[in-house]
Amino acid sequence: MLTDSSFIGLLAFWHSYRLLFLVALSTVFLGLRFYRILQSRTKTTASSSIPPSPRSQSPEKTDKGTSLKSSNPATTQKAERQLPLANGPAKGTSGPKRVTGKKPSKVTGRQGQTEDAEPLSFIQPIIFFASLTGTTERYAKILFEELRAAAQKRADLQDRERGLLPPQIHDLSYIDLDDYFTSAPKPPPNSPGTRYVYCLLIPTYNIDSILNTVLDHLNETHNDFRIDTGSLSSLAGYSVFGLGDKEGWPTEEEGFCSQAKELDKWMAKLTRRKRAYPLGLGDVKSDAESSLKEWSQGLQDILFDILENGGLGEGVPGSGDPVESDEEVDDEDVDKSNAQNVMDLEDIKFGGDQNAAGSPIPVDFTTTGKSSSGQPTEKEMVPKTSPTYAALTKQGYTIVGSHSGVKICRWTKSALRGRGSCYKFSFYGIRSHLCMEATPSLSCSNKCIFCWRHGTNPVGTTWRWKVDSPELIFEGVKEGHYKKIKMMRGVPGVRAERFAEAMRIRHCALSLVGEPIFYPHINEFLDMLHGERISSFLVCNAQHPDQLEALHRVTQLYVSIDASNRESLRKIDRPLHRDFWERFQRCLDILREKRHVQRTVFRLTLVKGFNVDDEVIGYANLVEKALPCFVEIKGVTFCGTSTSAGAGLTMQNVPFYEEVAQFVTALDAELQRRGLKYGIAAEHAHSCCVLIASERFHVNGKWHTRIDYDRFFELLEKEKADGTSFTPEDYMRETEDWALWGNGGFDPNDKRVYTKGKKKNMQITVEP
The missing domain is CATH 3.20.20.70 (Aldolase class I)
Known part of the structure; x- marks a missing residue:
């Protein structure tokens, strides 16, 4: 009897408040529906405003092409959760897309080794020279004999797995530059731990010679977007010795050893600051032989240091830089400076009084690059003094x-x-x-x-x-x-x-x-x-x-x-x-x-x-x-x-x-x-x-x-x-x-x- 009375009471309660309950339920349902639609539109707008980079969505590579796999399981699970393409469709977040960036870390330092590289075991010096009169060739052969003698003297008969190899010597006129200066030579298969050190003996001429071709090649290689700007970074190091005539060019500013100095700059860029020993300079009419001997001795010491330490080391800030800090800025900086000085097209007034106050200065779009004070004089191909x-x-x-x-x-x-x-x-x-x-x-x-x-x-x-x-x-x-x-x-x-x-x-x-x-x-x-x-x-x-x-x-x-x-x-x-x-x-x-x-x-x-x-x-x-x-x-x-x-x-x-x-x-x-x-x-x-x-x-x-x-x-x-x-x-x-x-x-x-x-x-x- 009690049960019947309770049921009748609930039924009476439902009939009394059913309209209010249905209205409230419909309101909640419509509110949720509207909220979901609004949220979907917000996500679409935010995700389409800045398209994601294909590189950032790739599950295979990071900024420098290294694998995302890690030995830490927790890190691996975290990485997998962050990879939208690996685990299904990407889940967007509400609000505007946030673009973050970080300075990419260098793959190699002055140590000269990547994480996957074989440990350094042998150093192979390669001597490059250019010579028109035979003087530089003679000095190159002297350096060749000194390095060969050093390799024999310091050879460790007990340890045949490490050491300094006998040098190689090449005339720049008779090599294919792509074989040595577009990318570094690969170590032989039977000795993957071999690293190369370039020793360059460079004269300076006031005429066009093979050196102009070499310098142009290094310039093109560094600035070619298809080639890594540090394409020679796998070298263990390099060093340049310049030969010149102070009677013709008393100072470096006036041209003494200028081509050696320029080549040293490009090598620093292409090797990513792997200057093993400072640039040496010698006057062919006075101290060339003694300067070369001093430079050669220092170079030999560095070669054995590289063998002992496995690389050049980090050095102080600025080590290996292409130019000195107080020298004039690089061409890239000049280009940026020039770009900042170019006037916006919208600010140029066409017609009217160009001399009126506030008028922009006319821009000469036919002139590019560095301004010159006068017409450059044409050089002779074969001057009588050359x-x-x-x-x-x-x-x-x-x-x-x-x-x-x-x-x-x-x-x-x-x-x-x-x-x-x-x-x-x-x-x-x-x-x-x-x-x-x-x-x-x-x-x-x-x-x-x-x-x-x-x-x-x-x-x-x-x-x-x-x-x-x-x-x-x-x-x-x-x-x-x-x-x-x-x-x-x-x-x-x-x-x-x-x-x-x-x-x-x-x-x-x-x-x-x-x-x-x-x-x-x-x-x-x-x-x-x-x-x-x-x-x-x-x-x-x-x-x-x-x-x-x-x-x-x-x-x-x-x-x-x-x-x-x-x-x-x-x-x-x-x-x-x-x-x-x-x-x-x-x-x-x-x-x-x-x-x-x-x-x-x-x-x-x-x-x-x-x-x-x-x-x-x-x-x-x-x-x-x-x-x-x-x-x-x-x-x-x-x-x-x-x-x-x-x-x-x-x-x-x-x-x-x-x-x-x-x-x-x-x-x-x-x-x-x-x-x-x-x-x-x-x-x-x-x-x-x-x-x-x-x-x-x-x-x-x-x-x-x-x-x-x-x-x-x-x-x-x-x-x-x-x-x-x-x-x-x-x-x-x-x-x-x-x-x-x-x-x-x-x-x-x-x-x-x-x-x-x-x-x-x-x-x-x-x-x-």
């Missing part, structure tokens, strides 16, 4: 103006004495005693391993020197050539009739040294040659396609093809341009376009061990691409100097004539297999040279590789007069029988004299 000038004149060159040269070829001397002309006479009809060998540009963009100059000529990728007029060069090279011919008049054996003929230049081989096409006024110079009916044989290295495309007509256009693929070309020519292969390919395309206008020639220089083995197919590909008129295949000539060994070239790299002939036969067979119409036309065994010619020059069953020079100038004058074009076939001439393939190629009107071997002092006259 070591380059002295080295080239010592080699027999006559320097014309500031960047041109002329020299008597050994074949000119031979022809004057009736002992034979070079292969150009056999192939093209050029008598060597009528030929002038010259160049309007001593600078080159390659450092070929077989170059006879071996770093004594300037190098560069752009023309940045004073430009001499073509008139000055033309008159200068003729005068220099005639002077050298006159000096031959007293040489025993010179024929009077040939001496008289030699006083009239008929041919000019623009192949002496450097890159003739590099000269800005090469077309005007060619016009002057042709104006005096001097034929032009121009050689280029396929590194300047724009200049090649703009080249006017020449009698014959050579392109040096020293390798069939990118890697071989890099090793043999050692080009300065980083896009050397693309430039090379462009030049081949240009040659193909010009093949019916110019007599085009591929010149293949065979270097045994570099570009001979298994490269026939590669060369055939290049011939098929450019379709030249002729292909010259010549064995490299060893110059026999001590510096050539520094380029990795010895007599072992000089192929025998039989090997050249075998290569030519294989190349001809490959061209025939591809259906390309070429054949072996002529040879000059004395020059170790063979000529493959296009069948365009095979007429009526006979080869016509020679040139009718009188006909060439007639056609050229007619072209200039009325625009009538002509082709290489229009001025070809039949090849002499004695020059054809299989006949040796020696002129029967001359006497061959053997100066070496068993036939020494024997004269042979070849009967016609």
Whole structure:
């Protein structure tokens, strides 16, 4: 009964207050719903205002690429909770997004080791030097012997797992800079604890040399966004010793050892402040040897300290900085300062009174960088006071103006004495005693391993020197050539009739040294040659396609093809341009376009061990691409100097004539297999040279590789007069029988004299 009365009471209570209860419940539900919607909108707005960095969401890497894994389990769990991509969708928080940052910690310090690096066990010193006159090379060899002796003296026979290794030595002119100065060499697999120390002996020149190329390379490497700014930080250290002449530059401010100081600055940046020993300076005319000895002793002490301590240590604040604290600010700071001084475009008033009060100062947007007080003076490529000038004149060159040269070829001397002309006479009809060998540009963009100059000529990728007029060069090279011919008049054996003929230049081989096409006024110079009916044989290295495309007509256009693929070309020519292969390919395309206008020639220089083995197919590909008129295949000539060994070239790299002939036969067979119409036309065994010619020059069953020079100038004058074009076939001439393939190629009107071997002092006259 009690239960029934309680139920009736609750039911009465529900009927009395049900409306109020339902209204309250609905209000609470709607409030919660509205709150959730509002919270969702707030989160969306906050998260979309600043998009998160993909790097920050990556579960794999932190700021410096280190793994998030930790040996501490608590830390690991905390990291996993903080990784939104690892555990599902990110959970946003209400309110604006907070962006926090911290200064990234350095991966390596002056200790030179990362956390994962092998402990340092061996130090490998590498000596780098540059030398035009041989002085710095001599000092580099002294340092080499001292470090080698120190390594032997301090060798621990009991502990073969640690120590100082014998040094290596490299001439900067003969290395690929990318191998050593874009990234540090990797330790050998059998000794992962080996660390390298660079010892750089750097002279300073007031002319362009390989040092300019090295400094430009370091600058580009440091400022290349694709390369780590500290790409050499894996080195154990470095040190620089500068050599200079205080008579020419009394102080550092005036240029004494300035290039050594600049190189020291770039090395400090690229190694992240790993200067192992202070910059040393020596005057070549006073204290160079004693200063070098003192610097060398200090360097040796540091090398053993590195071995003992496993690195350089931290040092005091400022240790290893690129420049002294009181020196002028870095270029980056100057750029920032300049950026702050640039006026906002919105503040510039266009039109109206520009001189009114409060008007902004007009901004010259054509001027960038540092302001200069005056027009910079152009430097000479080869000043008379430079070591380059002295080295080239010592080699027999006559320097014309500031960047041109002329020299008597050994074949000119031979022809004057009736002992034979070079292969150009056999192939093209050029008598060597009528030929002038010259160049309007001593600078080159390659450092070929077989170059006879071996770093004594300037190098560069752009023309940045004073430009001499073509008139000055033309008159200068003729005068220099005639002077050298006159000096031959007293040489025993010179024929009077040939001496008289030699006083009239008929041919000019623009192949002496450097890159003739590099000269800005090469077309005007060619016009002057042709104006005096001097034929032009121009050689280029396929590194300047724009200049090649703009080249006017020449009698014959050579392109040096020293390798069939990118890697071989890099090793043999050692080009300065980083896009050397693309430039090379462009030049081949240009040659193909010009093949019916110019007599085009591929010149293949065979270097045994570099570009001979298994490269026939590669060369055939290049011939098929450019379709030249002729292909010259010549064995490299060893110059026999001590510096050539520094380029990795010895007599072992000089192929025998039989090997050249075998290569030519294989190349001809490959061209025939591809259906390309070429054949072996002529040879000059004395020059170790063979000529493959296009069948365009095979007429009526006979080869016509020679040139009718009188006909060439007639056609050229007619072209200039009325625009009538002509082709290489229009001025070809039949090849002499004695020059054809299989006949040796020696002129029967001359006497061959053997100066070496068993036939020494024997004269042979070849009967016609």
